[in-house]
Amino acid sequence: MNTEETLNKAARPIRTTRAGTTYADAARDHLWMSFTRQSTYEPKESGGGGGSVPIIVKGEGAYIWDDQGRKYLDALAGLFVVQVGHGREELAEAAAKQARELAFFPLWSYAHPRAIELAERLAADAPGDLNRVFFTTGGGEAVESAWKLAKQYFKLTGKPGKYKVISRNIAYHGTPQGALSITGIPFAKEPFEPLVPGAVKVPNTNLYRAPEHLREDPKAFGRYCADRIAEAIEFEGPDSVAAVFLEPVQNSGGCFPPPPGYFERVREICDEYDVLLVSDEVICSFGRIGSMFASTDFGYQPDIITVAKGMTSGYSPIGAMIASDRLFEPFRHGHTMFAHGYTFGGHPVSAAVAMANLDIFEREGLNQHVKDNAPLFRATLDKLLDLPLVGDVRGDGYFYGIELVKDKTTRETFDDDECERLLRGFLSKALFDAGLYCRADDRGDPVIQLAPPLIIGQPEFDDIEQRLRSVLTEAENHF
Ligand SMILES: Cc1ncc(COP(=O)(O)O)c(C=O)c1O
Numbered sequence: 001m002n003t004e005e006t007l008n009k010a011a012r013p014i015r016t017t018r019a020g021t022t023y024a025d026a027a028r029d030h031l032w033m034s035f036t037r038q039s040t041y042e043p044k045e046s047g048g049g050g051g052s053v054p055i056i057v058k059g060e061g062a063y064i065w066d067d068q069g070r071k072y073l074d075a076l077a078g079l080f081v082v083q084v085g086h087g088r089e090e091l092a093e094a095a096a097k098q099a100r101e102l103a104f105f106p107l108w109s110y111a112h113p114r115a116i117e118l119a120e121r122l123a124a125d126a127p128g129d130l131n132r133v134f135f136t137t138g139g140g141e142a143v144e145s146a147w148k149l150a151k152q153y154f155k156l157t158g159k160p161g162k163y164k165v166i167s168r169n170i171a172y173h174g175t176p177q178g179a180l181s182i183t184g185i186p187f188a189k190e191p192f193e194p195l196v197p198g199a200v201k202v203p204n205t206n207l208y209r210a211p212e213h214l215r216e217d218p219k220a221f222g223r224y225c226a227d228r229i230a231e232a233i234e235f236e237g238p239d240s241v242a243a244v245f246l247e248p249v250q251n252s253g254g255c256f257p258p259p260p261g262y263f264e265r266v267r268e269i270c271d272e273y274d275v276l277l278v279s280d281e282v283i284c285s286f287g288r289i290g291s292m293f294a295s296t297d298f299g300y301q302p303d304i305i306t307v308a309k310g311m312t313s314g315y316s317p318i319g320a321m322i323a324s325d326r327l328f329e330p331f332r333h334g335h336t337m338f339a340h341g342y343t344f345g346g347h348p349v350s351a352a353v354a355m356a357n358l359d360i361f362e363r364e365g366l367n368q369h370v371k372d373n374a375p376l377f378r379a380t381l382d383k384l385l386d387l388p389l390v391g392d393v394r395g396d397g398y399f400y401g402i403e404l405v406k407d408k409t410t411r412e413t414f415d416d417d418e419c420e421r422l423l424r425g426f427l428s429k430a431l432f433d434a435g436l437y438c439r440a441d442d443r444g445d446p447v448i449q450l451a452p453p454l455i456i457g458q459p460e461f462d463d464i465e466q467r468l469r470s471v472l473t474e475a476e477n478h479f
Contacts, residue, residue: 059086140174
C-alpha cells in the first residue's frame, strides 16, 4: 500500500461520533463555526441549504484529507498557519514531552523555561530593540494587548490624551472588541457596534484600485497612502493619536504589498508625531514573506510587532506582542504594572512546540526556501492573467491574492448578487471539489487567497495553477 492508500484507508472509518451520530449531523446540530453561514448546512426542509460540513481528518505535508478519503492541496496552510506542513512527528513529540514535564503554569509573576527560551529567541530575531515579549493565545489578543500597551505607555510618559489608533480600510486585525475596532471591515463590525471609540481608518495600499493617475507610479502611490496617515493624525489631533496598526502585506482585500517607500514614510510620520508603529504580523511573520519578521523583509523598524499563527505552525495555539525597550522602560519602575494577561498566554506546551517549530525553520532553511522560490510561485500564478476573469495577481513570498473582475479593461468588479453567485454559489465549492483548499473572499473586491505551507515548490505551484485555471475557466458561466 502506498502512503496515499494508507492515509485514505485511515481516513474512511472515522465517520461517527462516540454517540453514534454521523460527524456531518453532529457538526450541523452542535458545532457553531466561526464566520460561517450555518444555514448552508441546515436541512432543506427547514429552509436551509442542505449542505454537508466539510470535515478534515488528516494532514501530511502540504496535503489534507476529508472524512470521505478525498485528498486536497492545502493552499491556505489551514488559515495562514501551517508553515512547516502537516504531520510533523517532532512537533507532536515536543508537545507530549512538555505536557509530561510541566503541562501548565501561568506567566503571572512566575515563569517557566519554555516561555523564557521562546521570549529570548523571538527577541533575538526581532528587528532593533524589540526585546520584550508579552505572550497571548492568538493574534486578536496580541493586537488587543498592543493597543492597551500604547494607551498605558502614553499615560505613563506624560501624554495621557493619546489613545486613538489608525488602521486601514478592509484590514482584518481580529475579533476582540478593541481589535475589531481596529479592523476595517464594516460587515464584521456592524453587529457589535458601538465598539471601542477612537479607531480611525485610512486608505490601504491596493495599487490595482489606486486613483488612476497613480496606478503607473507605485512610489507616488505609496507616498500618497502614507500621507493619508499624516493627514488623519493632523485631523484627529496629534495629542490624541497613540498608534498606527499596519500589516506588512495586508491580507484582507487580497494581499496588498507596501508600495516602495511606503513604510519609510510611515516611520517618518510616526516619529514626527510621536505615534507608535505597530506591525501586525499575525500572518506575515515566520517565513510567510521570507524572513522571521516581515518588517525585516520590507526594511522598517516597528515599535511593536504582533504575531501568532505560524509561530507553532498551528500545532498548538500561541500569540505574542513584541515591544521595544523604550515601551518597556516605564514598567521597570516602582509599582507600575501592565494590568493585563491571559491564563493560557505563553502556555508551556505551545512555547515548547514553537521552539521545535523554529528549529525546523533553521534546520530546513525554510526562510531561504521561500526567498528562492517566491519568484517562481509568482511567475506561475501570473500565467492565470490570460484568463478573462483574472484582473490582478499580487502579493509577496508565499502569500498571494488573485482578484477576479467582470471586465479586465475597465477593472469593473461584480455587484453583490454576482459576487454571491460567483463566490458562494460556485467558486468556494468548485475549488474544494477540484482538490484545492484555498479561500474565495469578498471582504473587499472578490479575490482568491493563497498562502500554502512554506515547504512546497514548483510541482505544487503548477498543481495550484492548473486547478485554478480549470475552475476559473468554468467560473465564467457562473455569475
Ligand atoms: C493580521 C491579523 N491580525 C490579527 C488576526 C487575529 O488573529 P486570531 O484569529 O489568532 O485572533 C488575524 C487573523 O487572521 C490577522 O490576519
